[in-house]
Amino acid sequence: MQEFFEFGLGGRVLYKAGLARELGQVVADLGAQRVFVVADKGIVGAGLLQPVLDGLAGHAEVVGTLDDVPPNSSSSVVMAGAEAARAAGADLILAVGGGSPIDTAKGIRLLATFGGAVPDYEGYNVIASRLMPMIAVPTTAGTGSEVTSIAVILDEAENRKISLVSRYLYPDVAILDPELSLSLPPRLTAATGMDALSHAIETYVSTENNPFSDSLALAAIDLIATHLRDAVQQGNNIEARGQMMIASCMAGIACSNSLFGVVHAIAHSIGALYHVHHGTLNAIILPYGMQFNSVVAPERYVRIARAMGVNVGGRSDEEVIADGVSAVRTLAVECGMPTRLREVEVPEGALPELAALSSVEPAIFNNPRVSTEEELLELLRTMW
Numbered sequence: 314m315q316e317f318f319e320f321g322l323g324g325r326v327l328y329k330a331g332l333a334r335e336l337g338q339v340v341a342d343l344g345a346q347r348v349f350v351v352a353d354k355g356i357v358g359a360g361l362l363q364p365v366l367d368g369l370a371g372h373a374e375v376v377g378t379l380d381d382v383p384p385n386s387s388s389s390v391v392m393a394g395a396e397a398a399r400a401a402g403a404d405l406i407l408a409v410g411g412g413s414p415i416d417t418a419k420g421i422r423l424l425a426t427f428g429g430a431v432p433d434y435e436g437y438n439v440i441a442s443r444l445m446p447m448i449a450v451p452t453t454a455g456t457g458s459e460v461t462s463i464a465v466i467l468d469e470a471e472n473r474k475i476s477l478v479s480r481y482l483y484p485d486v487a488i489l490d491p492e493l494s495l496s497l498p499p500r501l502t503a504a505t506g507m508d509a510l511s512h513a514i515e516t517y518v519s520t521e522n523n524p525f526s527d528s529l530a531l532a533a534i535d536l537i538a539t540h541l542r543d544a545v546q547q548g549n550n551i552e553a554r555g556q557m558m559i560a561s562c563m564a565g566i567a568c569s570n571s572l573f574g575v576v577h578a579i580a581h582s583i584g585a586l587y588h589v590h591h592g593t594l595n596a597i598i599l600p601y602g603m604q605f606n607s608v609v610a611p612e613r614y615v616r617i618a619r620a621m622g623v624n625v626g627g628r629s630d631e632e633v634i635a636d637g638v639s640a641v642r643t644l645a646v647e648c649g650m651p652t653r654l655r656e657v658e659v660p661e662g663a664l665p666e667l668a669a670l671s672s673v674e675p676a677i678f679n680n681p682r683v684s685t686e687e688e689l690l691e692l693l694r695t696m697w
């Protein structure tokens with residue numbers, strides 16, 4: 314165990330089917346009245362935004378909306394949003410959507426509070442003090458961004474993902490309403506669910522693991538192994554949707570405290586160069602990353618295998634770990650995810666550049682196995 318660790322609890326988490334339609338009181342509790350809404354076209358198209366807006370009526374005024382956040386949001390989108398929020402005199406940012414709108418909203422509250430540009434705040438604890446309040450309403454069960462101190466935003470100028478990490482980035486309130494994820498198509502349900510699983514597994518083996526994160530990570534792995542198939546195959550299963558939202562949130566709290574590893578280092582590097590869904594990338598990379606790391610943390614991979622439902626009785630650690638990796642791969646396949654980078658059109662010729670990028674991506678520094686660029690290239694080749 315670590316000699317020293319810090320575990321931050323962030324903000325409030327509220328869970329209830331239908332809760333998004335009752336947000337007015339939550340906004341009032343934060344002392345806010347002028348709401349700036351951040352969402353994407355998919356949310357608007359699925360009819361998810363209007364009930365949220367209706368729920369604000371009588372409590373707060375919507376003074377501005379940015380409702381076309383792109384899938385891999387960028388520093389210029391954040392900048393434009395912050396200018397609009399400021400000009401409108403907003404006193405609260407409300408994000409509705411998946412990881413991209415929520416991370417964008419974190420950037421907007423940062424720049425609307427302090428000015429400047431996204432790269433000015435890159436790294437750990439660069440933000441000096443409290444930001445404008447924010448409520449996060451996830452519509453997917455995957456990123457956990459509604460409860461994390463992290464925002465990942467693409468910088469177009471340098472074509473790389475910038476990570477901002479600060480305890481001031483925690484949204485004040487996370488609203489978990491499984492009704493909002495009922496219309497999410499199977500493929501996105503699968504990809505976001507595998508993202509949540511990668512958070513739980515990566516953070517459990519990270520160099521920053523601690524007993525508080527461990528308990529949340531293992532519980533999240535168990536819930537995802539139990540409910541992701543149903544959420545993908547029976548989209549209207551509110552029980553499975555609710556359990557996945559809880560699992561994703563638990564994994565988010567864990568990884569906000571204990572960070573990531575090689576899977577996210579590679580996924581972020583590929584995501585900066587090719588527009589492949591982050592969760593789909595993690596679904597591909599995760600089993601290979603587990604295999605790669607299991608040699609240095611075998612006892613942790615035995616616990617992961619148990620949480621995935623693998624029977625351990627009277628069997629060697631090697632067998633149990635191999636079954637744990639297979640259980641993750643099988644889950645991804647049964648949920649319709651690809652298993653190779655070539656299937657998502659990452660060219661073989663890009664692997665050396667991706668290895669170089671991954672070797673300096675911030676997530677790699679918390680990976681349990683120290684990884685050279687050469688080892689990362691070898692790993693990338695196995696998954697291509």
Ligand SMILES: [Fe+2]
Nearest residue numbers: 456508512591
């Ligand atoms: Fe992720």
